[in-house]
Amino acid sequence: MTETLHVEGKIIETRVFTLNLKSTKAPEFIDITDQIANLINESKIQNGFVVVFSKHTTAAIKINENEPLLLKDMEEFLERFASRNHYYRHNDFTIRTVNMTEDECPNGQAHFQHLLLGTSETIPITNGAMPIGQWQRIFMVELDRPRSRQVLVQIIGV
Amino acid sequence: MTETLHVEGKIIETRVFTLNLKSTKAPEFIDITDQIANLINESKIQNGFVVVFSKHTTAAIKINENEPLLLKDMEEFLERFASRNHYYRHNDFTIRTVNMTEDECPNGQAHFQHLLLGTSETIPITNGAMPIGQWQRIFMVELDRPRSRQVLVQIIGV
Amino acid sequence: MTETLHVEGKIIETRVFTLNLKSTKAPEFIDITDQIANLINESKIQNGFVVVFSKHTTAAIKINENEPLLLKDMEEFLERFASRNHYYRHNDFTIRTVNMTEDECPNGQAHFQHLLLGTSETIPITNGAMPIGQWQRIFMVELDRPRSRQVLVQIIGV
Numbered sequence: 001m002t003e004t005l006h007v008e009g010k011i012i013e014t015r016v017f018t019l020n021l022k023s024t025k026a027p028e029f030i031d032i033t034d035q036i037a038n039l040i041n042e043s044k045i046q047n048g049f050v051v052v053f054s055k056h057t058t059a060a061i062k063i064n065e066n067e068p069l070l071l072k073d074m075e076e077f078l079e080r081f082a083s084r085n086h087y088y089r090h091n092d093f094t095i096r097t098v099n100m101t102e103d104e105c106p107n108g109q110a111h112f113q114h115l116l117l118g119t120s121e122t123i124p125i126t127n128g129a130m131p132i133g134q135w136q137r138i139f140m141v142e143l144d145r146p147r148s149r150q151v152l153v154q155i156i157g158v
Numbered sequence: 159m160t161e162t163l164h165v166e167g168k169i170i171e172t173r174v175f176t177l178n179l180k181s182t183k184a185p186e187f188i189d190i191t192d193q194i195a196n197l198i199n200e201s202k203i204q205n206g207f208v209v210v211f212s213k214h215t216t217a218a219i220k221i222n223e224n225e226p227l228l229l230k231d232m233e234e235f236l237e238r239f240a241s242r243n244h245y246y247r248h249n250d251f252t253i254r255t256v257n258m259t260e261d262e263c264p265n266g267q268a269h270f271q272h273l274l275l276g277t278s279e280t281i282p283i284t285n286g287a288m289p290i291g292q293w294q295r296i297f298m299v300e301l302d303r304p305r306s307r308q309v310l311v312q313i314i315g316v
Numbered sequence: 317m318t319e320t321l322h323v324e325g326k327i328i329e330t331r332v333f334t335l336n337l338k339s340t341k342a343p344e345f346i347d348i349t350d351q352i353a354n355l356i357n358e359s360k361i362q363n364g365f366v367v368v369f370s371k372h373t374t375a376a377i378k379i380n381e382n383e384p385l386l387l388k389d390m391e392e393f394l395e396r397f398a399s400r401n402h403y404y405r406h407n408d409f410t411i412r413t414v415n416m417t418e419d420e421c422p423n424g425q426a427h428f429q430h431l432l433l434g435t436s437e438t439i440p441i442t443n444g445a446m447p448i449g450q451w452q453r454i455f456m457v458e459l460d461r462p463r464s465r466q467v468l469v470q471i472i473g474v
Contacts, residue, residue: 005332014205014316016163016284040248048353049331049367049470051207051280055291057223063435065373069405070427077398077428078176082235089227099225101291112235115275117431119221119294122212122367122438124470126332131468133371135415136435152162152289154207154282158330172363172474174321174442209365209438213449215381240393240406247385257383257451269386270393273433277379280438310447312365312440314327 005126007047007158015043019151023059023142026110027075031066031140032151033138037130039153046128048157053120055152058110058144062119066137078143082112110143117141163284167203169316173201177309180218181300184268185233189224191296191311197289197311204286206315211278213310216268216302220274224295236301240270268301275299283315318368322441323363327474331359339458340377342426343391347382348467349454353446355469362444364473369436371468374426374460376433382453394459398428426459433457441473 017039021030038053054061064074088108090096121138123130140151177199179188194210212219222232222297248254279296281288298309333355337346352368370377377472404424406412437454439446456467 002334002336003331005330007330008328010168010328012166012167012168014163014169015161016282016289018162020160027467049472051282053280053282055289055294057221057293059290062431063373064427064431065415067406067412068170069408069412069414070424073404073406073424074428074431075429088231090225090231092227096225096227098227099223108231111222112232115220115222115232115235118276118434120280120435122369124332124369124468131332131371133466135371135373136371150291152282154284156207157307169327170324172321172323172327172446174440176318178318209440211438211440213452214446215379215449215451246389248373248383248389250385254383254385256385257381266386266389269380270390273378273380273390273393276434278438308449310440314365 002109005047012158013045015155017153019153021140021149023149023150024146026142026145027078028142031137031141032140036138036153040125040129040155043155045125045155045157048125050123050125051120051154052138053152055139055150058107058114059149060114060141060143061119061121062117062139062141063121063136065135078113082109082115084109105145113143126152165316169206169314171203171315173313175311177311179298179307179309182304183235184300184303186300187229187297189295194296194311198283198287198313201313203283203313204314206283208281208283209278209312210296211310212298213308216265216272217307218272218299218301219276219277219279220297220299221279221294223293223314229254236271239274240267242267262301265302271301321363323474327364327472329473331407331471333469335469337456337465337467339465340462342458342461344458345387345396345455347453349455352454352469356441356471359471360450361441361471361473364441365392366439366441367470368434368454369468370456374423374430375465376430376457376459377435377436377437378455378457379452381451394429397432399424400425421461423460429459
């Protein structure tokens with residue numbers, strides 16, 4: 001164990017940004033690392049943390065490696081894990097009555113995949129940047145269909 | 159990208175509440191969104207974040223949609239993912255010697271499901287409320303059996 | 317619901333430590349709870365939270381029970397969930413060109429398992445300690461192979 005940082009001082013800033021994203025397919029891993037790094041850079045916050053939070057139940061936030069073949073593997077894996085072709089009561093509009101919208105589309109598989117992946121990631125900020133590993137990239141993962149999406153980026157620190 | 163909030167000021171309050179819950183079956187999705195929203199409201203904390211943390215290894219915290227048929231789908235899915243009927247060494251009281259309690263019940267499946275779901279969620283607070291999406295609801299997910307459960311709700315902010 | 321803590325005061329300290337760990341196999345659950353508890357104790361931070369963050373895309377952070385048979389069950393489960401023997405494009409060095417290193421090893425299964433487990437855990441600190449449940453232990457989970465690993469432990473609070 002080594003101590004890499006020790007800051008005493010008021011945590012004085014909270015900033016929240018909204019990333020507006022457009023997905024083109026599902027599943028789709030969209031790399032948002034650079035956008036988050038730029039926001040941290042612009043905020044001038046040196047030490048603290050960032051919460052990256054999806055506002056959706058069928059689009060997830062996840063950290064993994066951005067290697068194109070791996071992303072293709074993982075997109076297939078998610079489809080195998082919870083296939084569009086399975087039966088979901090949530091997709092059965094002959095029996096479902098709750099949370100039905102005008103343009104309701106069957107997306108049970110996306111909710112299952114989201115249960116696996118999760119809604120947010122919390123990442124430390126030290127010396128004005130995220131001290132993430134060489135291969136770590138932050139993704140918004142579209143699970144439903146091509147859609148407009150919103151991701152909150154909350155930066156808190158000194 | 160749009161900036162939706164920029165607060166400068168001391169983060170001066172940390173409040174921790176304990177929700178005492180009773181589950182009635184497993185798996186069971188128990189919606190605790192309103193209780194958390196009420197605590198944030200009462201705390202008068204305007205900007206910061208909330209950590210919702212399960213004190214258990216067989217009860218998870220997760221955000222998804224509260225649509226009754228979907229919850230039924232997901233309860234079945236968790237049972238398929240890790241069935242009560244599988245063999246788990248953890249359930250084999252002829253060989254297990256560690257962490258055995260008076261009323262030990264077989265719950266290997268619940269630990270597996272918990273590995274998939276997770277222990278906590280971190281959610282931003284802006285302008286006195288959680289800026290969550292239309293369909294996002296926060297659940298404690300019982301995975302073991304009908305039990306008394308404790309969920310920590312930590313609110314930190316200005 | 318009961319309020320267990322209410323602190324007003326500046327959040328004045330941010331400390332970041334790096335745990336250097338060595339895994340001996342994969343999957344392997346390495347219990348780092350005591351090391352984190354010691355860091356919190358030494359930091360003298362009384363109220364706040366700790367972010368435990370893996371710097372790797374094939375080593376995860378997860379909370380579960382430290383019962384040896386259960387860990388063995390879960391190690392087998394991860395291998396079943398995403399087996400080393402499956403085909404992954406990421407492992408196919410006849411077609412892969414991106415992020416190739418000198419000592420590249422096939423580890424597609426580790427990325428899949430990491431997608432299931434996750435990169436970090438956020439845990440409250442109250443009265444100088446983590447108010448975790450009786451069976452909760454924090455693990456770094458090696459998914460790749462015996463390696464040197466780094467885990468960030470960020471402690472923020474009063």
